[in-house]
Amino acid sequence: MSTLKVGTIQDHANSTTAMTIDSSGRVSRPVLPAWRLMLNANQSMTSNSAIVNFVASGTATEGCFIQGGCTVSSGVVTVPVDGVYQVNASVRYQNVGGIYVELFMRINASAHRGYHLEGDPYDTYHSISSSHTFKLEANDTIDILANAVSDTDWLVNANRLSAFSGFMVG
Helix, strand or coil: CCCCCCCEEECCCCCCEEEEECCCCCEECCCCCEEEEECCCCEEECCCEEECCCECCCCCCCCCEEECCCEEECCEEECCCCEEEEEEEEEEEECCCCCEEEEEEEECCEEEEEEEEEECCCCCEEEEEEEEEEEECCCCEEEEEEEECCCCCEEECCCCCCEEEEEECC
């Protein structure tokens, strides 16, 4: 039996730190693909559904980040590598007068990957939270589509109440 004592593992091509192990045995992976996004302002909706335009910067930066090669554009996150990802979303619907509200987690614009439905959203505020695990490939995209059936004048509330996060599990 032999023991390998390593504190840091780096990429062989450009010496980027890929993993560190501290003296207590805790492992840190600073390039782990991950994100936490929020809205800069309420997003007004003028149709039944739209992609929620989550961002990693601006006025809603409390705890927001994007790392490990992930990118975001107009609320659409692109993952850099193949793997299993845990994805989470919370959307606060406001002033919905429709029949029901839906939250879709879309992979490559396919609406039926992660889905949550809430009926009777006649209160001023209505929230949906959803979490799913997906097997994704490099350059797959994921976004959150919010839908209010039979309503074209509503909004997604920003005020730290709507968020979109995910990370590579392995």
